[in-house]
Amino acid sequence: MHANFFLTLSLVSAAPLAPLDVGPGLAPPPSGPGFHFIDVGQGSALLLVGREGHTVLIDAGPPPASEPILAALAAHDLAAVDLWIFSHFDNDHIGGFARALAGPDNLAGTDDDLELRERWDRGMGGMPETPAAIAYAAAGSPRTAARPGDRWDAPGMTVRVVAAGSPPERAAENERGLALCIEVEGTTLLAPGDLPFVQVEAAARACGAVDVLWTSHHGSRTGISQAVLAAAAPALVIISAGGDNSYCHPHPETLSLLQTYAVWSTDLAGASPHGPCPGLAAAWGPEHHLALADLWLPAGGAD
DSSP, X not given: OOTTXXXXXXXXXXXXXXXXEEEETTOOOOSSSEEEEOOOXXXXXXXXXXXXXXXXXXXXXXXXXXXXXXXXXXXXXXXXXXXXXXXXOOHHHHTTHHHHHTTTTTOTTSTTOOEEXXXXXXXXXXXXXXXXXXXXXXXXXXXEEOOTTOXXXXXXXXXXXXXOOOOOTTOOGGGGOOEEEEEETXXXXXXXXXOOHHHHHHHHHHHXXXXXEEOGGGGOGGGOOHHHHHHHOOSEXXXXXXXXXXXXXXXXXXXXXXXXXXXXXXXXXXXXXXXXXXXXXXXXXTTEEXXXXXXXXXXXXXX
């Protein structure tokens, strides 16, 4: 984890998204609204910050992710979350939730507990019987089973659940997840969780063209297609993946498909031609960037 390391991606009118390395420990993310992609290793977590301090979290990474999640909230001087959305119940998306709720002292019921006002998920039917899922179900914060068409609004912020097609009758957990269409101060993002590409295509059509595509399933080849890119038409692609992960994420086929796109990845499985994922080195494009960090994207031209 790199909790004190941030990169800023500046969005200025129609200009390309250009990264600025703020440096380790030198400065917090700039104030104002935007998207904070939290480096949680092999997992996903995204913090949305509104102009009036409204806060939405999406997913919670694996169990160790509680620390970088709390660090990201602290970097924005936030002690409460208005809405926490969980795309699905795999361990690398809900694992850090229960520990983060307990706050920095890791003791539930003390003064530093994180205040959570509302949470959304796919509904608890067929939930995995994992320790992370059991802890999630036991949490006392209010929860809602979100459905396509559900919407959450705050000044300058909108989060919509969009239709992603019907999952198969005996769907895997990835296929049962939520797809989100997000707008913060006019900057739009599609967050499809770990959905397979057929469902991401449906979500992209429902959401429409976006500024940012947060790739499905950590850059797996199962989560992206030419049809996804045609429907989403992103100016920027973000990949959340862990260093030296055993899945070879992001997959070389994904990177090849994204060869002409501006891509930032929080980390990757390893690009050595002598390592377990040798195709990554050949697939790495001229507009592809490795963050090894959290990523901060100001919204709507904010500084």
